[in-house]
Each structure stands twice: as C-alpha cells, then as structure tokens.
Amino acid sequence: MALSTFVASTNRVIALVDMDCFYVQVEERDDPSIKGTPAAVVQYKTYKGGGIIAVNYEARAKGVTRNMRGDDAKAACPEIKLVRVPETRGKADLTKYRDAGREVIQVLNEFDCCVERASIDEAYIDLTEAVEKKLSEMSSDCELDFSNTLPSLDMDCFTGSFVMGYDSTEQWLEALRGSEMPQLDDIKLAIGAEIVGKMREAVYKKTSFRCSAGIAHNKVLAKLVCGINKPNKQTVLPHKSVPQLWSATKVSKVRGLGGKLGDYLIGRLGCENMCDLGKFTENELSAGLGAKTGMWLYRLSQGYDDEAVTPRQLPKSIGCNKNFFGPEALRTKEKAKFWITQLAAEVVERLQRDLEMNNRKAKSLTLHVKFEDQNALSRTCGASPQYNPERLAADAYSIMEKLYQALGVLPINSLGLIASKFEDEIDTSNYTKINDFFKTKPCSSSVLEVEVIDTDSLNSDSSTDKLVDSSSLGPDSSTLGISGSLQKLDENNSTSTSDTVKKPSSNPIESNSIVNPLPSTSITSKHAVSHSNTNVTPKKSETSETKEHRKPFFSFSVTAPTIVSPRKSPRKPVAAAAVSSNEEGSSKLTITKVTQVLAVEECERCGKKFSPWDMETHKDYHAAKDLYREINGMPPLDFDLRPETLRKKEIEQASAERAAKAAQKRPRGRGKGSSSCSSSKRGRPMSANPVPTSSQSKTIDSYFGPKS
DNA sequence: CTTGGCGTCGTGT
C-alpha cells in the first residue's frame, strides 16, 4: 500500500539569502543620514503613528519590534527615525521595495545558479552544481583526495561566517583536514559557504545592501540557520550538528511549524523542541498527521528535507488590497467602485511594467472581498489583454455588482485585486529587453538514489502503534508540496517522490508558458536557455549549451510514470462547456459566450427550457441563488456530499451558524516572542497541516478536535 | 471584529 521513497539527503548544498531589515536598508540607501541610528519603516501614520513593518538593528537594540505602532516605537526609543511607506492613490505603495528586491536577485543570478525568489527579500540558491564543479576543478585528476582542496579556499570569503557546532570556521576546517574519513558533505558545504561569501559581497558591492545567509543541505535548515547570526553574517550547518541544533530549536521556529501544525506538535505530542520529534516513529507521526506530513516530520527530525529549489525569480501574481475597518468600511456601491478603481489603477501600472520587463501577460483577474461580518470570498474573471485601468476596474466592479445583487449592499472591510496566470507574450513589441536572453540553472537533481521499497506492512493496521487517538485525526490528505500529478499518483497508492525530483522533466527553467502536461525528458538535461521571463541580465548570448555529461555521480530512477494528468474527456454538452468559458471580463456568474446555438436548451438545474439567449439570464438566476447559499454556509442545491450530521445542521441554522463561525474567525497571532494573548482562546487548528503550508478544511475539526 | 497592513505562495476539492 504505502511506499517509502528514500533519497540522498545530504548531498545538496542549499543557501538561503535573506536581506537584513530590508525595507529600512532601502530607506537608508535613499537617505544615508539614517544609517547608524535607530530607524523603522511604518505605514499609515495616522492611526497611533502607523504600523511598523521593518526595524533596523539599532532600533531593535532599543526594543522596537515589528507590529508595534509608531507611537509605541517613539515611546521605546524617542530618537527613532520613522520612515513612511510611500502612498499612492490613497494606499501604501511597495514599488520601491519590490524594485530593490529585484536588484538583489539580479546580482545572485550572475553566479549562474538555480535561484528561487522566496519573498521580496529572500532567495534560495541551489549551489550543488557550482560546488561540484569547483570540487572537480580542485581535485583535478587526482582521485578522491580532498586533503588539499581545503587549503585552496579563499578565506576572505569567510569573514562573518559561522559554523554550527564549532567555535570558528578555522576550527571546523581543521577538523575536516584532520579527519580520517573524507568528510565530503562538509567539504561541499565549505565550498558552498565560500561561494555564498562571494555572493553576499557582490550583493553589497552592487546594491549596497547587506544580507545574511544560511548554508545547509536543505531549504528548511538553510533558512533556520540563516536567522541565527544576523546581520551581515552567514551560518553553516554541518549535518552532524543537527542534533545539537534540534535540541535548542523550538518547533515554531521551523518553517511550516509556526502555525497550527506546530501547536499540534506541542499540545498533542508534547514536542516543544525539534529534538522531541525524534521520540516518535514515522508511523506514530503519520497516525495523527497523515502519511505525508508524518514522513516529512520524521525526516525533518533527522535533519532531512527534500524540497527542491525551484528556479523562479518572478512573482506568479501581481495584486494589491486595502482594508477598510471600523468607520472606514465601505457602505455604498460608489465607495466600493471608487476603491476598486484605485486598486485597478495600481495593478495595471504594475502589469504594464511587468509586461515591458518580462514579456508576459496576466490571463486572470481575481477580486477578493471581505465583508464586515468577516465573511470573505473571491471571484475570478479573465484579464483583459488591453491592460487598461478603466477596463480592469469595470470588469472587477461588475463582479462586485453581482455580489451586491446576491447579497445586498453589505459593508466591506477589505478589497483585493490580483492578476495571475501569466503567459509569455508572442508579440515582443512591448518588450524592452528584447536582447535579454538568459540562462537559468535548474535545481540540482541531487538524488543519489531513489529506492522504492514496498512497505505494505507499514501502514496496514498499525493501529496499535498509535499514540494519538484517531478520533482527533486530521485528514489524511496532506501534501508535502508534491505536485498535482504526483499527488494523484499517491492517491492511487503509488509512490510519491521527494520534491527534489518533482520536476525532473517538462520545464526545468522558469517559464510562464503553458506547461506541457506530458513530461518527457530525463532529468539529466539540466542546463537550459530561454528568453522567457526572468528579469535577469543574461549571459552574453543564448548559449544553448547542452549539459556536459558528467561522470555518473549518481544514479537516478523515477518511480512516477511519465504520463500525468489524464485529461478529463469532455463529456459535457457543448452548452455546458460554454458556461465555463473564461471570457475576459466576465466572471463565472455571467455567462456571456455560447459556442453553439441551439433552438432550445434545457436548464441543467431545473429542467426548464429556454432559448439560448434567455438561458443566459436564467443561469444568472441560479448563480445568484447558489452564491446566496454559499454565503450562508449552505450546500449547493444539486448535490450535497457532506456528512449527514452537517447536512442536518445546516437546514435550520445555516445562516446563523455561518455568521457565528465567521465572527469567530480570528487571525492567528504572529508575534514572534513571548507575549501572547492571556485569553485562553486560541485559533483552533482546523486541519491536518500539509507540508509546508496548509489548506482549508471545513469539516475536519482540528488537530485538537474534540478530545472525546 | 484593530494580534494590527499589504503582499505572495501552496494546496485540497
């Protein structure tokens, strides 16, 4: 039944580069007089001095933290300089920080490595190839004699470099030299750290921004140790130091465990520190958390994490939103229209720049609305290719208008407008960087071996192993970041591979083009050239170099079939297909396109007959009715697959229940440290948390679900 | 309904 997949886990060299107090540094570069003094970036000065979103290290020393109000910061540190986030069209405008973040990515890309933009100020870098290249140069034709490779490291690259478990970099390297066994993994980390030292220096030279970095064998550990020595420092984590690190690491500090899953580990399993996870078998963890989350945690407890560095430097979406709380709530259609217009103007402006820089266009536009009763929803329509602000605003507002028709003019607390589903443009007339070709290295396929071991027995009936009452289980569905196709395979009880091999085939380089759903090539072809959308200053030319054949450093076998995504054959009648057509500017609530004209159509919902023209209007009626039911927590009319218990419940108290539930919604506290709400009430975990992020769950209670 | 604002990403269904 269940299959376990084993991959080499300490053969990659992964770095996480994180800018120091980024927004403040951006402001300090603009106005150097700020440097060396306490400073913070705030947005919206009016309410209690605005909210602080970035704090420099001088101000941190005085106790100023993110999420403080500007007024609080002044109280804690009277001399602090507060810099305001620029405002455009009545809302915060983060353009200058996005631009600064791009500068940094540009520099990192000059090192010809696989770079993943993880956020506005963070990037993961897979250094495996670069390290092995350097290693092969160092040891030249000598056999595996690394004893003289270490002296060739440029020690200037190690200033401000730390190694977990050692007093100094020198001590670590000395230990490596003196070791009987060749410590190949550590040597790779050392070479990686040297490269990262050069990268950080280049970033400073070209942007004047300081950053810190973590260097480890995987993303989770690289990110974790990056934060241990800051600012302007880097930290290496040899695998053998993992136990020591884990014994001093609260679970909530680990990426993906800062939320409900972390709460579960603490509250249900008693795991305060990461080392406590080691007390559990994989089966025990899987029992309460699902197979994938369980395996992820089990492997993490040993310091392993297989998530790939995905080569991508461009955002997948461009959006903006604004909150309107309390008295500012939008209570009229006119106000909603006004603000949608403002948001549309910003989005279009950014889309236009994105088109010029990256030669791609958004195909999808989504409006997010949160009402005063805390109910939120989003609706999507096609994005007009014109990139015209009035047009975009009109399309977005037409969605809003339909919501109003279905729900009434409810007060709005938040509006968001997001463009996504980018595709490369064929026409390059808007492309300002026509000569920009680039080379992006895909992530390393550091897989040494993928052995598939049939472990039918593991998951069979080990109920006796469970430490956790299965009545409180989260859903067994969890994700581990496995791509959709592989996940499908998993459902079929096939093998799920590690993420390091999740995208071996179709599209190793970043591209917004529609991906060929049929993986075909082998992972061995790793260098690729594309003129697509990375805003990278490329290598000189389109050196369409094919991968040099390396000595079989590793063997590789994929267990996942190469055929994925069995496309649903279109069984639906033509008219039905037309309903889902995603014509630009029309949300799903409006059916504007019929691809086949029929004399009379029969409504799928109620059986009534209409002309195609009238059917449009008629379906709007159903759509509005469905929306009303959805808003009130009621199931769709035509089928209800929910458990009997829920079905009963909703019949009389749907509306009230949903309202109450919405009112109960509470954003989870994000305070870093000690202070927490004294109230006993804590955001209830709602679902078994896939890794590393989680998803919705309406019916599953929680990790802490009713204990009995 | 202010443990805050704005912005991304991933994932189940």
Add this chain to the structure above:
DNA sequence: TACACGACG
C-alpha cells in the same frame, strides 16, 4: 477550475 485558507515575509 475556481475558490478558500494557512503560513509567512
């Protein structure tokens, strides 16, 4: 799919 929602910067 479109949508909801968690997690995080």
